[in-house]
Amino acid sequence: MSEGVAVDEAAKANSGTSHFAILLFLALALMSALLNSSAPTPLYPLYQHELALSSVSLTVIYGAYAAGVLISLFGVGNMAGKVKDLRSMIVPALLVVLAGALLFSMADSFLMMFMARLLAGIGTGALTGAANIALVRFGPKDGGKNAALIATLSFTTGLALGPIFSGVALQTGFHTTSLPFIIIMAVAAVAALGVMLKWPVEAVAVPLSGAQGSDAAAEKSSLADGLRATGGKFYLCAGALFICWAVAASILAIGPSVSEKLLGMHSRGVYGYVIAVYLVIAGISQILSRRVNARHSLMFGCLAQALSVVVFAEAIQIHSLGLASAGMVIAGYAYGAIFVGSATLVNLISPKDSHARLISLFYVIAYIANWVPILLGVVIDHASLHLAVNLLFMVSAVVCLILSFMVTRAGFPR
Numbered sequence: 001m002s003e004g005v006a007v008d009e010a011a012k013a014n015s016g017t018s019h020f021a022i023l024l025f026l027a028l029a030l031m032s033a034l035l036n037s038s039a040p041t042p043l044y045p046l047y048q049h050e051l052a053l054s055s056v057s058l059t060v061i062y063g064a065y066a067a068g069v070l071i072s073l074f075g076v077g078n079m080a081g082k083v084k085d086l087r088s089m090i091v092p093a094l095l096v097v098l099a100g101a102l103l104f105s106m107a108d109s110f111l112m113m114f115m116a117r118l119l120a121g122i123g124t125g126a127l128t129g130a131a132n133i134a135l136v137r138f139g140p141k142d143g144g145k146n147a148a149l150i151a152t153l154s155f156t157t158g159l160a161l162g163p164i165f166s167g168v169a170l171q172t173g174f175h176t177t178s179l180p181f182i183i184i185m186a187v188a189a190v191a192a193l194g195v196m197l198k199w200p201v202e203a204v205a206v207p208l209s210g211a212q213g214s215d216a217a218a219e220k221s222s223l224a225d226g227l228r229a230t231g232g233k234f235y236l237c238a239g240a241l242f243i244c245w246a247v248a249a250s251i252l253a254i255g256p257s258v259s260e261k262l263l264g265m266h267s268r269g270v271y272g273y274v275i276a277v278y279l280v281i282a283g284i285s286q287i288l289s290r291r292v293n294a295r296h297s298l299m300f301g302c303l304a305q306a307l308s309v310v311v312f313a314e315a316i317q318i319h320s321l322g323l324a325s326a327g328m329v330i331a332g333y334a335y336g337a338i339f340v341g342s343a344t345l346v347n348l349i350s351p352k353d354s355h356a357r358l359i360s361l362f363y364v365i366a367y368i369a370n371w372v373p374i375l376l377g378v379v380i381d382h383a384s385l386h387l388a389v390n391l392l393f394m395v396s397a398v399v400c401l402i403l404s405f406m407v408t409r410a411g412f413p414r
Contacts, residue, residue, distance in 0.1 A: 019138045019200060022134070024194070028194065029090060029195060031187065032094065032184055032187040033097050035165070036100055036120040036124070037065060037121075037158070038162030040162075040166070043166050043268075055377040055380035055385075060374055062370070065124075067118060068122040069121040072122045073364070085199075087195055094123065094188050094189075096122055099123075101120070104120075107177070135151060149287070156286075159283070160280045222357075234350075237345050239399075239403060242365050242368070243305070243369070245370065247331065248335055249373050250373050250376060250389075251275070253373035258316070262316045262386065278329075283336065285332060295341070299341075301338035301339075302400045302407065303404045304331075308334055310393070312393060316389065
């Protein structure tokens, strides 16, 4: 009897250790993908100068990442919940992330940079869903709260460390355009090996109870049914996230040029650290906003976004780096509050049968916002950088103020 108990306790201990290990490697996997997303940001002005790229070309390169994510979401987005062994999705996705980083480290043309960003997006899109499902499966049985926290921290860490690595490379001049991506390749390789070797042996795909019935109901329900049921509230949430991601994408895509040409920040590496702080604040804001009523989070997030662009505009007008830094802090809070508030409200208002389709559309709209910098690039090439940022600030401020007012009148669940 005692031997049986001892064996059972040993099995539990081994399972706990194995699960801790796989959670660690899954977190590294997500971190490597987000590192690959943000690392190029401080390097864009250098690439633009050395490769004689137009502003449109630079913003198209930035937007290729979103295109890759969308391709992946449409191509394999629904497979994660159906495959028996999630390693068959996670490991290939990590290899695509690694390939994107490798290509970026060798990039010496527009086409190579475009393909590198496209691969980075495809890898991230394929990895995110599968890794999140695995985190839920192997994490504590707490309704996915721990899994969501691990994912958020992994995203934030990856997004923040990417610009730091590039900033250090820029300031030291040590393999400036390759060092950040070599680090990313190393992290992705370690994550892939860890996932392959430490995957729990007892892991099997567990069908959700009533999954077949849910699938049948989902087939009968269309996206149009879901949109009719949610009315304008869905478009309000999606519009808020769109403008939020559009501002964030612009900060990442043309922010380095703005800081250098309009604010007089001539140390390109420093902007990497500024971006890292912005992304850390955005991550903290996401965590804290989960504790706030979603309607209030969305409303205050929209107001903060409007305030942030007004502060940015004034900072450019008086050439104040301090005021611009304050704008970044406010924008970081706004990003987290709008993201969490809008996503939570969409979950609350979506009919069960249309939920998956509405969530997919919600994120598709958000990723399309990553192409807004391309429009700004056209304005920059044909007019001026100053006009482009003024248009961005004016439109986003007005839209955010309107959205914050509409949130109070929309009748969201309290």
